[in-house]
Amino acid sequence: MNAAASTSSAVSASNLSIHLGHGADRFEAVQNVQFNIRSGEFICILGPSGCGKSTLLGALAGHLQPSGGQLLVDGKPVGGPGPDRGMVFQQHTLFPWRNVIDNVAFGLKMRGVNRSQRLQQAHEILQLVGLQGFERRWPSQLSGGMQQRVEIARVLINHPSLLLMDEPFGALDAQCRMEMQQLLLEIWGRIRTTVVFVTHDIDEAIFLADRILVMSPRPGRIIEDLRVDFARPRDAEVVTTPEFMHLKRHCLELLRHEQGRALPRLSPLGIPTAEPQAII
Amino acid sequence: MRGTFLQPPKFLIPGLSLIACVIFWHLASTYKLDLGLVSFVYVPSPYAVAVAAGELVTSSKLLPHLTSSLSRVFAGYGAAALLGIGIGLFIGRWKLMESVLLPPLEVLRPIPAVAWIPLAILIFPSSELSMIFITFTGALFPILLNTIHGVEAVDKRLVASARSLGAKPWAILREIILPGAAPSIITGLTIGMGTSWFCLVTAEMISGQWGIGYYTWESYLIQRYPDIVVGMLLIGILGMGSSFLIKVAGRFLIPWYHLRRNV
Structure with missing residues (x-):
């Protein structure tokens, strides 16, 4: 498996601000944020809905432009989106007109890899996410969990040095979410890329992360930088330990303390817009 | 409780309706x-x-009438499909193109085919080209507008995702925008096929001696009323048949779309 050849990125943000919207509706979604992420770290960004954590992720992916401060990946400012920074959305973005294997192989096609090599590598990655045998299915024929596995495989085939995940398991049921979290840790154990994982689920953040950056409601600021020291590989047992409970209580306190009005969800592409209406 | 054996066969009611x-x-x-x-x-x-109709079928005139009309409709329709999809992709994708191209097109859109006749004769060197142009005007707007709508309705997240996977603008157009807009484009192509036939009689009023539209118009001028109805029915059947073919071809081109709707 040549996914092991991935390099991993370091990220640093200083005085980073991001504004969204236009004219009178313009507001500051992320305010004066500072953090450093070391190469190979698994970071969770935890915060309430609408706090700007997805906005931050969108800026890392290159879909959104910072309005102030600096955001560096491996020492260079983020330009546009690119295959070195893979992005997984909450609702899958698989192309409905491509079957599973062609979706996964899309990144290779964009790099001009020939078809037989594309298919071979896509097969390997599908095996990694446990989806062998589903190559010829259309995305709409898969369950939510399987769709996210394909989405992850499609990003991993590009060997991203930074893996950006926007509540990727938020829409799955509890059982499936647990399975996907374990699968993600297993994959990450093998490829050791840097991961920035956005979630509002405290258990998920503690279970997955090396470090948790806790964000306040809008305008999003980082209010705590928590280390999570549980040994790896982690299994589901860890969530019942007193240390886990202690951390969880601490996070609850932070979020409760900062609780404000409920805000609409933001997306890594900015403010979600309504689907355009059909015209005839 | 409804027994399935009580349901009439699929073609019974449509068939009875036609007979009635x-x-x-x-x-x-x-x-x-x-x-x-x-x-x-x-x-x-x-x-x-x-x-x-029997007389027309047994005469040697049916074939040249049919081939003249079919070649005009398909030439006009083919040009409308190429231009409509091409311009539609650009207008849907680039706001600047929309401001440049859409206003003049919106002015031209309500002009009926028959109003184009004098200008078409003046613009084009041959009457054949003028006739093709008239069928073209009929097909262009449904194809163009449905393409624009299809492009604008493509999920922005899919475009963002493709960019994150390394797709450049040209690849995004080919891999995301075109297939994403395909269901709407095919709707436009199906409607455009019908409207192209609408304009046939108008087009063939210009001149000539062959074509089903010309046959219909000539029959009116020389007061052969049964022939008018034969011409009308022929146009109806051919228009319906070719729209149906486009629909079937469309189904074949976007299998994923029909599957998704049935899930």
Whole structure:
């Protein structure tokens, strides 16, 4: 498996601000944020809905432009989106007109890899996410969990040095979410890329992360930088330990303390817009 | 409880409906039904039409009429499909193109085919090209507008995702925008096929001696009323048939779309 050849990125943000919207509706979604992420770290960004954590992720992916401060990946400012920074959305973005294997192989096609090599590598990655045998299915024929596995495989085939995940398991049921979290840790154990994982689920953040950056409601600021020291590989047992409970209580306190009005969800592409209406 | 054996076969009701229409037509024309506002006094009976159709079929004229009309419709339609999809992709994708191209097109859109005739004759060197142009105007706008709508309705997240996977602008157009807009484009192509046939009689009024539209118009001028109805029915059937073919081809091109709708 040549996914092991991935390099991993370091990220640093200083005085980073991001504004969204236009004219009178313009507001500051992320305010004066500072953090450093070391190469190979698994970071969770935890915060309430609408706090700007997805906005931050969108800026890392290159879909959104910072309005102030600096955001560096491996020492260079983020330009546009690119295959070195893979992005997984909450609702899958698989192309409905491509079957599973062609979706996964899309990144290779964009790099001009020939078809037989594309298919071979896509097969390997599908095996990694446990989806062998589903190559010829259309995305709409898969369950939510399987769709996210394909989405992850499609990003991993590009060997991203930074893996950006926007509540990727938020829409799955509890059982499936647990399975996907374990699968993600297993994959990450093998490829050791840097991961920035956005979630509002405290258990998920503690279970997955090396470090948790806790964000306040809008305008999003980082209010705590928590280390999570549980040994790896982690299994589901860890969530019942007193240390886990202690951390969880601490996070609850932070979020409760900062609780404000409920805000609409933001997306890594900015403010979600309504689907355009059909015209005839 | 509804037993499935009580449900009529699929084609029974549509078939009965068509037969009922013909029976009504027969009675109305035979008994010279006059409702004041509409009158069937001069309407040829189904039998007279059938005789006229028989004469046309056994004459040597049917084939040249058909081939002339089909080649005009397909030439005009083909040009409309290429231009409509091409311009539609650009207008849907780039706001600047929308401001540049859409206003003049919106002015041209409501102009009926028949109003184009004098100008078409002046613009084009041959009457054949003028006729193709008229069928082109019929097909262009449904194809263009549905393409624009399809492009604008493509999920922005899919475009963002493709960019994150390394797709450049040209690849995004080919891999995301075109397939994403395909269902809407095919709707436009199906409607455009019908409207292209609408314009055929208008187009073939220009000149010539061949074509189903010309045959229909000539029959009116020389007062062969059954032939008019034969021409009308032929255009209806050919238009319906070619729209159906486009629909089937569309289904074949976007299998994923019909599957998704059935899930």
